[in-house]
Amino acid sequence: MNSNFTPSAAAPVARLIEAFNRLPGVGPKSAQRLTYYMIRMPREEAEALAEAVISVKDRIVLCSRCLNITEEPVCHVCTNERRDRTRICVVEEPLDVFAIERTRAYDGLYHVLHGAISPVNGIGAEQLKIRELLDRLRDESVKELILATNPNLEGEATSMYLQRLIAPLGIKMTRLARGLSSGADLEYADEMTLVNALEGRSEVMIDGETPAG
Amino acid sequence: MTSSRPRLFSTEAVVLRHSDLGEADRLLWLLTPQRGILRATARGARKPGSKLGGHLDLLCHVRLSMREGRELHSVSQADTVDAFRGVRTDIGRLSRGLYMAEIAQRVSVEDAPAPAVFRLLVNSLGWLAATESPDTLVRWFALRLLTITGFKPELGACAECGDTLEPDDHVFSAERGGLLCPACRSQGADLLHPASLGTIKVLRHLARSDYPEVASLKIGGEERRQIERILRAHTNAVIDRGVRSAAFLDEIRDWPDVGPVPGGLRSES
Structure with a gap:
């Protein structure tokens, strides 16, 4: 990945830009814009976003039958x-x-x-x-x-x-x-x-x- | 500063590869006659009802109007010349078409004229849609493509010393780029592939003929295996990290034929 497109940015900023840049459809410029938007974001909003990302990783699993994404071991379609x-x-x-x-x-x-x-x-x-x-x-x-x-x-x-x-x-x-x-x-x-x-x-x-x- | 108005140009192209871009756009790798590989975006091509999407599927031969960009061009109009329907409705032919398209892409360069490669791919996809011998076509295609692009394997003389080869069984070295005479065979630690006299004759015939002349060529089992190994090894030596779609081609090759699934959902609403 291109890690030196913001040579002068502070390390945490560069890290976030790089993380955004890895997302599909987000280029280096959009990654920078999102990062600078987040720097100005209220702390609660940033925490809510971080929490939403973590909970998706922690709580979402694949349904053991249809393999759709779900919060339960078996999704609501398969149990209906x-x-x-x-x-x-x-x-x-x-x-x-x-x-x-x-x-x-x-x-x-x-x-x-x-x-x-x-x-x-x-x-x-x-x-x-x-x-x-x-x-x-x-x-x-x-x-x-x-x-x-x-x-x-x-x-x-x-x-x-x-x-x-x-x-x-x-x-x-x-x-x-x-x-x-x-x-x-x-x-x-x-x-x-x-x-x-x-x-x-x-x-x-x-x-x-x-x-x- | 020159005028900022974008330049428009028209070209024929074959879609070799694509990936999703943004919300509903598509990034395309195109093979064109005048400019070789071009990368272009097609806005909204993934939406149903897009005027572009249906024309810009993989392996479509299209006529395009494009807006010139610095690295990425953008497609403004697309019209299908040939979608090679016989290729995309049969998984066996499709696996071979994708293999041919991938090696064509990987030996071509961006923004350099490639009229011969373009014509070869378009003709070959046309033949692939109807041929009785798709494997012979793939072998002929690989040999012709590598010849056009300057990677022709040496089949007439020893690739190492240049001596004329006696009419006999020999070996092929992908690393040294051709057949080897008995004296050169033992030098070097490269992987050697057996090439019987029959195999060598078929390879030379494939190399100097047009496809329609070799389409009905009967190739014996052992010769077929040797030719396959030699051409694969030579292709992989030219293309870095191997041909990705080869695994799919190999998996599909020996499956028996099954007809298409009839009907849709219309009568079941």
């Missing part, structure tokens, strides 16, 4: 008796669980892989929570696995990898529909999105029924 236990939705990151939960359109369980296969970055299947998923599929009475990895090349690679691995278990696998996003312009759509949208087209419903039947 009303959720459909025959469906597991496989996502890349905990944030994807929040996104799907916000829709209130899914009542099954989740499994968080904590990443996607990215050969170019040296991330292989063994670094993801795939073995844990296989254990769950053997133990639980799962009838459908929904592959909800990101619709990009690495997400697709992960999805195809899981398809091959799980196919012998005979569990039904589906994946999220891909195509045009709401509010998008057809003329700007890329070739892959348009092909997917054409392939996944659905029959027009009139008064809740299809004209043909």
Whole structure:
């Protein structure tokens, strides 16, 4: 890491700048700005922030079943008796669980892989929570696995990898529909999105029924 | 001071690598014909509905309008030339495409013209989408790429003394950059890879031919293994710290084929 971008800063200041700079999306300039903001911050606010960071580290664990982040050994989705236990939705990151939960359109369980296969970055299947998923599929009475990895090349690679691995278990696998996003312009759509949208087209419903039947 | 108005330029490119940047932006490593590797940002590319995102996935051949930056350029418009659908919908082809893209990236330099490497990668990804022999393609690609970029392995004469090689079995040294004659073989402590007469003939054929000429080449099991070891060793000798995507390629290679998963969630709402 670049440790000498503020050669004249006092040691604690330089240390904080460096710590911020390690965060994703924070460059050296933003790190300096945040640090100088904190120097002027009231002590209570700084303590509250430090405490929040520590408590995340101390109290947050991975759910022993779905591996989502949680405060309990088993998360509230996995312990909820009303959720459909025959469906597991496989996502890349905990944030994807929040996104799907916000829709209130899914009542099954989740499994968080904590990443996607990215050969170019040296991330292989063994670094993801795939073995844990296989254990769950053997133990639980799962009838459908929904592959909800990101619709990009690495997400697709992960999805195809899981398809091959799980196919012998005979569990039904589906994946999220891909195509045009709401509010998008057809003329700007890329070739892959348009092909997917054409392939996944659905029959027009009139008064809740299809004209043909 | 010159005008602060940013300069716009257009280029073709293949997306070789990307990483997340900020809230919803993407940082891209692009291979371009006129300027080799360029790094660029694509603002908002990770948002659904982004006009850029869908065009800027890995291994996409695109036409771009870019705003010139000092180190990082920024993509203002993107249009797909070829997404190589046959590559991205088959994990076996995909693992080979990523391997080819990685070695192309790692032997190329920033802001130096690389029209031959660009053309080689685009053509090879096109062939990869449909070829019956993806492994032969990867071997041919590696050999051609290393030849274009000045790392051609010596296959005609002894890499050490330059003597013509007798038509016989020999050994290959990645450290010394080619085949060795019997006299030079014993000098040095480098790792030597066996290269039978058959292996040498196939390597020379791959090196001097275009891919369509070698696509249907039948290579025997032992020769295939020797060629694989020789080309991997030579590639790793050129590329520092090895090729990261090789592990994925090896893992996927022997898996049996399984069809795609049908259907989505539409009918199950």
